[in-house]
Amino acid sequence: MSLLESAPTTKAKTTFSILCFLMALPGAIFAQNTHGTFTKSPTQFEQVDTWASPDLGSRAADEVKENWGLNGGTPMSSSNIFNAIAADDNGNLYVIGTIEGNAQFGSINVSSASGQTAMVIGKINPNGQWAWVRAATGGPSSGLDLTIRNNEIAIVGQFRSSITFGGKTGSSNVTNQEEGFVAKMDLNGNISWINVINGAGTQNTEFVEFGSDGSIYIAGEFFNNVILGNDVYQRRGSGEKDMYVAKLSNTGSWTWSADFGSTGRDFLDNMAISANDELILCGSFTERMTLSDGNDFSSVHSNHMDAYIVLMNSQGAFSGYGGFSGDEDIRAEAVAFNSAGFAFIAINFKDNVYFFGTEYGSVGGDWGYLMVSLAPNNQMDAFFSSEEDEFVESIAINKDGDMYFAGGELESGSFGGCDINLRKVEWISQTQFTLRSNRVGSASGSWDQAEMVYVDNKDNVYITGEHEDKLYFGGETFNSSARQMALVLAFTDKSATNPGDTTTSIVETTAGQMLKVFPNPANGQLHVQTSGDSFEAFDAQIRGVDGRQYEIEILAEPSSTERVINTTHLDPGVYFLHVEGTAIRFAVTH
Numbered sequence: 193m194s195l196l197e198s199a200p201t202t203k204a205k206t207t208f209s210i211l212c213f214l215m216a217l218p219g220a221i222f223a224q225n226t227h228g229t230f231t232k233s234p235t236q237f238e239q240v241d242t243w244a245s246p247d248l249g250s251r252a253a254d255e256v257k258e259n260w261g262l263n264g265g266t267p268m269s270s271s272n273i274f275n276a277i278a279a280d281d282n283g284n285l286y287v288i289g290t291i292e293g294n295a296q297f298g299s300i301n302v303s304s305a306s307g308q309t310a311m312v313i314g315k316i317n318p319n320g321q322w323a324w325v326r327a328a329t330g331g332p333s334s335g336l337d338l339t340i341r342n343n344e345i346a347i348v349g350q351f352r353s354s355i356t357f358g359g360k361t362g363s364s365n366v367t368n369q370e371e372g373f374v375a376k377m378d379l380n381g382n383i384s385w386i387n388v389i390n391g392a393g394t395q396n397t398e399f400v401e402f403g404s405d406g407s408i409y410i411a412g413e414f415f416n417n418v419i420l421g422n423d424v425y426q427r428r429g430s431g432e433k434d435m436y437v438a439k440l441s442n443t444g445s446w447t448w449s450a451d452f453g454s455t456g457r458d459f460l461d462n463m464a465i466s467a468n469d470e471l472i473l474c475g476s477f478t479e480r481m482t483l484s485d486g487n488d489f490s491s492v493h494s495n496h497m498d499a500y501i502v503l504m505n506s507q508g509a510f511s512g513y514g515g516f517s518g519d520e521d522i523r524a525e526a527v528a529f530n531s532a533g534f535a536f537i538a539i540n541f542k543d544n545v546y547f548f549g550t551e552y553g554s555v556g557g558d559w560g561y562l563m564v565s566l567a568p569n570n571q572m573d574a575f576f577s578s579e580e581d582e583f584v585e586s587i588a589i590n591k592d593g594d595m596y597f598a599g600g601e602l603e604s605g606s607f608g609g610c611d612i613n614l615r616k617v618e619w620i621s622q623t624q625f626t627l628r629s630n631r632v633g634s635a636s637g638s639w640d641q642a643e644m645v646y647v648d649n650k651d652n653v654y655i656t657g658e659h660e661d662k663l664y665f666g667g668e669t670f671n672s673s674a675r676q677m678a679l680v681l682a683f684t685d686k687s688a689t690n691p692g693d694t695t696t697s698i699v700e701t702t703a704g705q706m707l708k709v710f711p712n713p714a715n716g717q718l719h720v721q722t723s724g725d726s727f728e729a730f731d732a733q734i735r736g737v738d739g740r741q742y743e744i745e746i747l748a749e750p751s752s753t754e755r756v757i758n759t760t761h762l763d764p765g766v767y768f769l770h771v772e773g774t775a776i777r778f779a780v781t782h
Contacts, residue, residue: 233567234571235573237565237573237576237624238624272291272292273289273658274657274680275289275335275643275656276288276335276337276656277644277656277680279340282318284315284316284317284318284379285315285316286379287313287656287680288311288335288336288337288347289656290311290312292308297314297325298321299322302327308332310332310333311328311333311351312325312326312328313377314326316680328355330351330354330356331354331355331364332352333349333351333355334351335347336348336350336397337398337400340402344376344442345379346374346375346376346377346400346408348373348400349396350371350373350395350396350397352368352369353367353368353369355373357375357386358377362386362388363388364390365391366390370394370395372388372389372396372412374397374440389410389419390419391424392416394415394433395412395414395418396413396414397410397411398412398460399460401464401465402465403439404468405442407439407506408440408442409438409440409465411435411438411463411473412460413435414434415433418451420438421438428453428454429455430455432456432458433453435451435460436449436450437451437471437508439508448508449508450483450484450504450508452483452513453477454477454482457478458477458478458481459475459476459523460473460475461523462475462524462525464529466529466533468506469506470511471504472501472527474501474502474524474527474537475500475523476499476500477497477515478495478497478498481513483502483510483513487510487513489514499523499524499539501515516539516545518546520542520544521541521542522545523539523541524539525538525561525585525599526584526586526587528587530589530737532737533567533568534566535566536563536587536589536595538584538597540560541554542554547564547574558581558602560577560582560583561582561583563617576625580602580613582602583599584597584598584599585642585644585657586598586642586644586645592737592765592779593619593737594616596614596615596653598612598614598615598655600612600642601613601631609639610638610640610641611631612631612641613630614629614630614655615628616628619777620776620777621768621775630683638659639659641658641659642655642657643656653682654680654682655681705722707774708720708722709776715781715782716759717747717759719756719757720732720757721754722753722754724753724772725752726753727772730746730771732755732771734768734769734770736766743761744757745758746758762780763780764780764782765779766780
């Protein structure tokens with residue numbers, strides 16, 4: 193479903209340890225210049241081109257089939273879609289989504305009841321073959337999100353009247369009403385338990401995360417009221433819907449719950465969790481937002497959407513909240529964290545968005561996005577904005593701290609109405625980055641869109657989403673027999689596995705001198721050279737992507753302008769060398 197439609201489903205996940213030091217956000221709307229504890233960062237980010245090829249490549253066809261999208265389906269259906277993807281420790285992929293009619297997954301055939309949708313979950317083994325696929329029975333259903341921890345999978349979604357999956361059944365308390373659900377299963381698709389989110393009116397459960405202790409956090413939207421264990425929450429005023437958050441034990445018992453919403457229109461677009469189980473939820477709203485603890489804050493406009501961010505701790509207490517605004521619709525669609533505790537937020541906007549007194553505009557007054565960084569000290573900066581008519585649906589961060597984001601690019605010439613767009617922000621220092629991209633599209637004005645981007649620990653990048661008609665990818669054409677087909681695309685990040693000539697890295701210091709480090713990656717030793725007369729005092733630090741500082745041992749001083757540093761005590765990975773008032777990125781291998 194597109195962000196341009198009425199109820200988008202957006203995913204943003206990472207598979208890495210998250211360390212979040214975000215502080216509380218007072219109740220304030222940023223466009224009113226009451227930014228709370230947030231301040232404008234003095235950091236000046238710079239986009240540079242460093243490698244010979246800026247593009248991300250598709251995986252070779254003989255290595256793995258790029259598109260694991262289902263075949264079959266009902267013509268003119270708009271319900272075949274994969275919403276989320278995750279991997280286990282052995283490299284198996286798991287996808288969740290929705291089908292309508294018959295669907296073929298390799299040699300496995302599943303189907304929904306005639307004229308209705310069905311939640312579907314499948315496992316793809318490391319060689320690209322479908323290992324198993326499960327489809328729900330009962331009333332119409334949709335699979336919206338999944339997450340993996342150790343040997344367990346938590347899933348969420350929506351159903352009408354009843355849902356049966358893996359021998360477990362959940363039922364609505366009102367006939368023919370749509371409800372949310374959360375369930376836990378093992379890696380073979382066996383269900384342990386299922387809990388239903390009931391209430392008066394429609395409920396859905398859109399996001400799920402495992403906590404560090406195996407607890408399960410869920411979030412969704414509700415109309416009228418929602419029942420979460422023993423807690424009942426009522427919709428505020430005559431607004432369309434409000435949002436809820438809840439924590440369950442690993443065995444499915446309710447731990448706590450909370451809600452928030454406005455008297456106007458609200459959407460929940462994303463949820464992320466840190467390593468210390470702090471939650472961030474984001475989306476869009478109008479009028480006045482009220483939290484279940486009594487705190488509230490107002491939208492700048494009542495006739496279009498502003499964006500919000502809500503922060504909660506592991507005990508269910510609201511610890512911060514605030515928003516962004518513009519002259520038209522604004523949405524906080526995606527968020528992810530790196531291991532150093534920096535949050536990266538994608539703000540999609542119609543026409544423009546205001547950020548600390550600076551206005552960012554879209555191309556042609558249509559959709560654009562602004563990528564915002566939030567440091568652990570609550571300093572914020574906008575480091576990248578769209579140059580095309582495009583939007584972001586999902587963010588993922590790899591083990592080196594580099595960021596992938598995916599969504600759609602509108603009206604891209606002969607490729608049609610909307611193409612899938614994947615971009616990567618690759619950090620070459622703490623303030624400099626290079627931007628890489630790959631676009632996947634169709635002809636005949638069709639709509640192709642990413643729902644989620646996911647990266648594993650080998651820098652394989654996966655996209656789930658939907659496509660129409662013919663999809664061109666990796667030198668192949670994939671035909672859709674229905675109006676909308678689910679897909680999974682696999683990329684190999686060539687910039688991560690073979691980034692051209694990286695034997696030497698060079699940056700300019702704050703004093704205007706050139707700093708060179710080599711070999712990069714380092715294997716035992718790292719040479720550091722300055723273009724200045726000498727290193728007067730070699731005051732240097734090495735820090736990991738998580739901010740941890742490491743000891744520096746000088747092995748040799750071949751000249752006054754060169755030092756040789758020991759790297760044998762550093763684990764393989766990416767680091768930053770801080771010297772001469774700047775930071776330069778290097779890698780370590782053994």
